[in-house]
Amino acid sequence: MPAKSQFISLREAQSPFFVGIDLGGTNIKVGVVDDWGRPLSWLSLPTEAEKGPEDAARRMGEAVLKAIKKAKLQKHDISRVGLGSPGTMDIPAGMLVNPVNLKGWDNFPIRDRVSFHCGLPVAFQNDANAAAYGEFWAGAGKEYHSLVLFTLGTGIGCGIIIGDLIVDGENSHGAECGHIIIDSSDDARLCGCGQRGHLEAYASATALMKRAEELLAEGHPSSLARRFARAKPQNRNTKLIFEEAEKGDKLANQLVMEAARWLGIGTVNLLHTIDPSIVLLGGAMTFGGKATKTGKRFLDAVTREVKQRAFPTIAQRVKIDFASLGGDAGFIGAAGIARLEHRQEA
Amino acid sequence: MPAKSQFISLREAQSPFFVGIDLGGTNIKVGVVDDWGRPLSWLSLPTEAEKGPEDAARRMGEAVLKAIKKAKLQKHDISRVGLGSPGTMDIPAGMLVNPVNLKGWDNFPIRDRVSFHCGLPVAFQNDANAAAYGEFWAGAGKEYHSLVLFTLGTGIGCGIIIGDLIVDGENSHGAECGHIIIDSSDDARLCGCGQRGHLEAYASATALMKRAEELLAEGHPSSLARRFARAKPQNRNTKLIFEEAEKGDKLANQLVMEAARWLGIGTVNLLHTIDPSIVLLGGAMTFGGKATKTGKRFLDAVTREVKQRAFPTIAQRVKIDFASLGGDAGFIGAAGIARLEHRQEA
Numbered sequence: 001m002p003a004k005s006q007f008i009s010l011r012e013a014q015s016p017f018f019v020g021i022d023l024g025g026t027n028i029k030v031g032v033v034d035d036w037g038r039p040l041s042w043l044s045l046p047t048e049a050e051k052g053p054e055d056a057a058r059r060m061g062e063a064v065l066k067a068i069k070k071a072k073l074q075k076h077d078i079s080r081v082g083l084g085s086p087g088t089m090d091i092p093a094g095m096l097v098n099p100v101n102l103k104g105w106d107n108f109p110i111r112d113r114v115s116f117h118c119g120l121p122v123a124f125q126n127d128a129n130a131a132a133y134g135e136f137w138a139g140a141g142k143e144y145h146s147l148v149l150f151t152l153g154t155g156i157g158c159g160i161i162i163g164d165l166i167v168d169g170e171n172s173h174g175a176e177c178g179h180i181i182i183d184s185s186d187d188a189r190l191c192g193c194g195q196r197g198h199l200e201a202y203a204s205a206t207a208l209m210k211r212a213e214e215l216l217a218e219g220h221p222s223s224l225a226r227r228f229a230r231a232k233p234q235n236r237n238t239k240l241i242f243e244e245a246e247k248g249d250k251l252a253n254q255l256v257m258e259a260a261r262w263l264g265i266g267t268v269n270l271l272h273t274i275d276p277s278i279v280l281l282g283g284a285m286t287f288g289g290k291a292t293k294t295g296k297r298f299l300d301a302v303t304r305e306v307k308q309r310a311f312p313t314i315a316q317r318v319k320i321d322f323a324s325l326g327g328d329a330g331f332i333g334a335a336g337i338a339r340l341e342h343r344q345e346a
Numbered sequence: 347m348p349a350k351s352q353f354i355s356l357r358e359a360q361s362p363f364f365v366g367i368d369l370g371g372t373n374i375k376v377g378v379v380d381d382w383g384r385p386l387s388w389l390s391l392p393t394e395a396e397k398g399p400e401d402a403a404r405r406m407g408e409a410v411l412k413a414i415k416k417a418k419l420q421k422h423d424i425s426r427v428g429l430g431s432p433g434t435m436d437i438p439a440g441m442l443v444n445p446v447n448l449k450g451w452d453n454f455p456i457r458d459r460v461s462f463h464c465g466l467p468v469a470f471q472n473d474a475n476a477a478a479y480g481e482f483w484a485g486a487g488k489e490y491h492s493l494v495l496f497t498l499g500t501g502i503g504c505g506i507i508i509g510d511l512i513v514d515g516e517n518s519h520g521a522e523c524g525h526i527i528i529d530s531s532d533d534a535r536l537c538g539c540g541q542r543g544h545l546e547a548y549a550s551a552t553a554l555m556k557r558a559e560e561l562l563a564e565g566h567p568s569s570l571a572r573r574f575a576r577a578k579p580q581n582r583n584t585k586l587i588f589e590e591a592e593k594g595d596k597l598a599n600q601l602v603m604e605a606a607r608w609l610g611i612g613t614v615n616l617l618h619t620i621d622p623s624i625v626l627l628g629g630a631m632t633f634g635g636k637a638t639k640t641g642k643r644f645l646d647a648v649t650r651e652v653k654q655r656a657f658p659t660i661a662q663r664v665k666i667d668f669a670s671l672g673g674d675a676g677f678i679g680a681a682g683i684a685r686l687e688h689r690q691e692a
Contacts, residue, residue, distance in 0.1 A: 088659065097659075146516055160619070165511055169621020170492055171659045180615040181655070184528050184608075195655060262530075269526040273506070273619055275515020309527070309541060313434065313443075313517045 008038045010072050016079040017071070018338040019064050020134075021114070022127065022330030023085045025049065025101030028056070029327070030063040032071040032078070033335035037138025040071035042331060053096065053108040061117020081122045082338030083114055084130030084330050091172040094124045123341040127330055129166050129175060131323075132159020133340070134333025135280050140324035144277035148270045149323060150177070150263065152285035155192060156200040160274055164340065167274075178204065182265050202262035205238045205285045212241055212255055222251035242287045245294040253294070256287060260298050264305020271310050271318060279306075282323030289322045354384045356418050362425040363417070364684040365410050366480075367460070368473065368676030369431045371395065371447030374402070375673070376409040378417040378424070379681035383484025386417035388677060399442070399454040407463020427468045428684030429460055430476030430676050437518040440470045469687040473676055475512050475521060477669075478505020479686075480679025481626050486670035490623035494616045495669060496523070496609065498631035501538060502546040506620055510686065513620075524550065528611050548608035551584045551631045558587055558601050568597035588633045591640040599640070602633060606644050610651020617656050617664060625652075628669030635668045 013034040022029040024047060031042030045063055047056060064081055068074070088097040094111025096102065111124040125133070132141075132149035141147040141161070151157035156178030160167035168174040178200035179193060188197030192206060201207050216225050227240045244252035267279055281302065287295040299322065307315040325332055359380040368375040370393060377388030391409055393402060410427055414420070434443040440457025442448065457470040471479070478487075478495035487493040487507070497503035502524030506513035514520040524546035525539060534543030538552060547553050562571050573586045590598035613625055627648065633641040645668065653661040671678055 162511065162513065165508065167508065167620060170623045171621055171663050173618070173657055173660050174621040176618045176621070176657065179618045179657070180526075181528055181611050182530050184611050185531065193657075265527050265530050269615060270619070272519070272522045272525045273616070274513065275517055275520040275522070277516045311519055311522065311525070311539075314519050317517050 007040060008034065010040060013038065013040055015077070016339075016342070017073060017077050018335035018342070019067060019078055019081045019120070020130075020331035020333065020335030020338065021060055021064065021081065021083045022130070022334055023047065023060070023083060024127070024330075025086065028060060028063065029331045030060065030067045031328070031331040031335070032067050032073060033332055035339070037134070037142075037332055037336060039328065039332060040073070041067050042328070043067055043070065047102070049102045049105065053102070053105040053110060054113060057110060057113035058117045060114050064114075064118040064120065075119065078120055080338035080342045081114070081118060081120045082130065082334035082336065083111060083122050083124050084127040084334040084337070085110060085124070086127050087172065089124075089126060089172050091124055091126065091168055094122075123338045125166065125334065125337045126159075126168060126172065128157030129159040129168050130333035130337055131157070131282065131329040132161050132175070132333065133166060133336045134325050134329035135282065135323050136161040137336040138325065138332055139329060140280050140321055141278050144319070146274065146276040147278050147280060148177075148274060148276045149280045149282055150266070151283035152204060152263075152281060153283040154204065154206055156204045157283065160270075160276070162274065162276070166337070177266065177270060180266060180269055182262065182269070199262065199266040203259045203266060208238050208241060208255055208259050208285070209236070211258065215251060215255070220251050223247070223249045224252050238285050242292075242294055245287070246292055253297070256294055256298050257301050260301030261305050264302045265309065267302060267306050267320070268309045271306065271314050275314060276318070278319040278321065280321055280323040282326075282329060286322055295322070353386060354380065356386060359384065359386055361423070362685075362688070363419060363423050364681035364688070365413060365424055365427045365466070366476075366677035366679065366681030366684065367406055367410065367427065367429045368476070368680055369393070369406070369429060370473070370676075371432065374406060374409065375677045376406065376413045377674070377677040377681070378413050378419060379678055381685070383480070383488075383678055383682060385674065385678060386419070387413050388674070389413055389416065393448070395448045395451065399448070399451040399456060400459060403456060403459035404463045406460050410460075410464040410466065421465065424466055426684035426688045427460070427464060427466045428476065428680035428682065429457060429468050429470050430473040430680040430683070431456060431470070432473050433518065435472060435518050437470055437472065437514055440468075469684040471512065471680065471683045472505075472514060472518065474503030475505040475514050476679035476683055477503070477628065477675040478507050478521070478679065479512060479682045480671050480675035481628065481669050482507040483682040484671065484678050485675060486626050486667055487624050490665070492620065492622040493624050493626060494523075494613075494620060494622045495626045495628055496612070497629035498550060498609075498627060499629040500550065500552050502550045503629070506616075506622070508620065508622070512683070523612065523616060526612060526615055528608065528615070545608065545612040549605045549612060554584050554587060554601055554605050554631070555582070557604065561597060561601070566597050569593070569595045570598050584631050588638075588640055591633070592638055599643070602640055602644050603647050606647030607651050610648045611655065613648060613652050613666070614655045617652065617660050621660060622664070624665040624667065626667055626669040628672075628675060632668055641668070
């Protein structure tokens with residue numbers, strides 16, 4: 001996803017400064033952020049997971065120093081580094097446990113190894129929680145006291161922030177809300193995790209693609225059939241559904257509306273559990289956001305489902321919107337978590 | 347429900363002292379509690395909701411003073427009073443908004459009126475959250491960092507505590523987890539709130555009675571048929587199901603196991619959202635707790651469903667147990683919330 005934030009100059013920036021690292025299965029993004037969550041620099045490097053975690057930790061450490069230089073700062077200007085990483089993990093221990101998208105990185109003390117390689121203290125958090133904190137601190141949630149972020153992509157990531165609390169759980173499994181059960185019937189859809197009936201099996205990009213293929217196989221007429229047939233396997237994704245929906249294809253639009261309905265149901269469960277100020281939708285599968293007809297229809301349909309199903313007071317007051325930091329939420333949020341830890345210890 | 351706690355004497359008690367009020371639709375329970383959550387006294391009075399909220403506020407104020415006297419303390423020994431109340435409510439404002447079980451008490455500033463009548467500062471919270479805080483502070487959750495309590499009765503109440511945070515939400519609707527959707531099909535069971543597919547429509551006492559009547563109407567043989575036929579309407583409740591299950595009736599036992607399975611599904615959703623240290627089951631519908639075969643089977647069945655459906659790390663580590671304070675959880679928890687507020691302001 002493209003960077004949405006503008007860089008600010010050192011002259012405009014407000015100290016203290018933090019560095020955020022967003023570790024992904026394919027790429028790593030590293031950036032320097034000021035005390036208001038505004039980025040001064042960022043750079044990207046390939047994860048190259050196959051080279052192993054120690055090599056990546058070394059390159060992350062180097063990238064931190066490069067990003068600091070790029071921001072025209074010195075290492076001693078940085079109060080702390082934050083690292084957001086995919087799980088499973090042990091957050092208090094700073095350990096990766098069994099990260100599905102980083103094969104062979106099991107039981108690696110990543111927090112301390114990155115800290116060793118950059119020579120700075122490092123705060124550690126789950127990537128979805130870091131993105132949620134980014135939106136909370138410096139994005140679409142910054143005016144609000146509490147927030148739920150759904151990151152819609154291959155899976156459904158989730159982060160919950162209540163005031164200064166990141167709901168990361170006792171076993172580093174807090175806010176795994178892609179895996180709440182919304183259909184408890186025996187033939188509920190199968191989730192990527194192996195269980196049935198999870199939100200992720202209904203409203204993720206993976207679920208949407210599967211549903212599209214089901215409906216096309218049933219012979220429903222749609223311009224999607226040709227798009228799918230012509231696309232290379234690696235390009236056969238929800239972007240095609242979005243584009244056809246935007247052009248007015250009925251089936252593509254129906255698919256988007258269905259996903260919205262399921263996401264609305266999942267959102268109601270979060271509202272009746274957390275009752276947050278705002279729910280944000282982010283990630284690759286936001287259908288172009290409010291800039292597009294389809295994105296607007298998607299948001300409206302989620303909101304409509306919520307208003308029909310949530311308690312009246314909540315339905316009336318909760319704000320539902322798109323996230324605003326795009327692909328920057330991860331590193332900005334990681335920096336925010338470094339800042340939070342720094343302030344809590346001060 | 348009977349009081350489970352033992353009183354302690356003033357000599358054993360640890361200052362400062364707090365008073366807790368548990369306001370219910372039928373009765374009000376008021377007790378003095380020490381700094382460790384141990385009750386020194388308690389008394390009960392009828393709510394007599396029909397006399398209106400101002401009258402009840404006056405009698406609650408008087409009961410606070412009586413409970414203090416009963417504990418052999420003086421008013422100036424009390425740091426603060428806590429009041430747990432059914433909703434809907436506005437917690438920060440100290441207002442009842444539209445309490446379903448207290449007809450005609452709409453938009454009443456109950457916190458300040460009780461404070462006026464007892465001459466002490468009053469902290470205000472939802473009753474289910476207060477009960478959860480009671481178990482967290484002084485009951486079955488007291489060794490743990492975070493907790494979810496399900497109160498199983500006519501409805502399903504829920505409270506979520508994470509460290510010092512009571513998850514009461516931005517609109518005083520936090521932890522309304524009786525109303526999370528676990529069945530999103532169009533013919534899902536109807537909840538008392540008017541919506542479909544809510545946990546409460548599957549695992550509350552009301553749901554269990556409805557299901558029992560359905561199965562009996564279908565002609566399933568059971569000793570319950572005779573018990574139900576002979577019981578006065580006001581005694582036709584889940585206690586009969588429990589007693590027949592305990593005696594070995596197959597259908598009664600099946601009903602208990604079904605409720606446990608649904609509750610297990612709801613619990614998984616809480617685990618994948620909050621990831622708490624412990625989940626407690628309390629309220630009238632706990633089938634005698636661990637002291638009975640049926641209670642043990644109920645707890646085992648909830649645990650089994652959770653272990654099958656939750657992430658492995660959570661399934662392995664989370665503790666699931668019965669609450670321990672019984673009907674005292676409400677006033678002890680309300681006192682605990684008074685203590686929490688007192689400490690946060692100190």
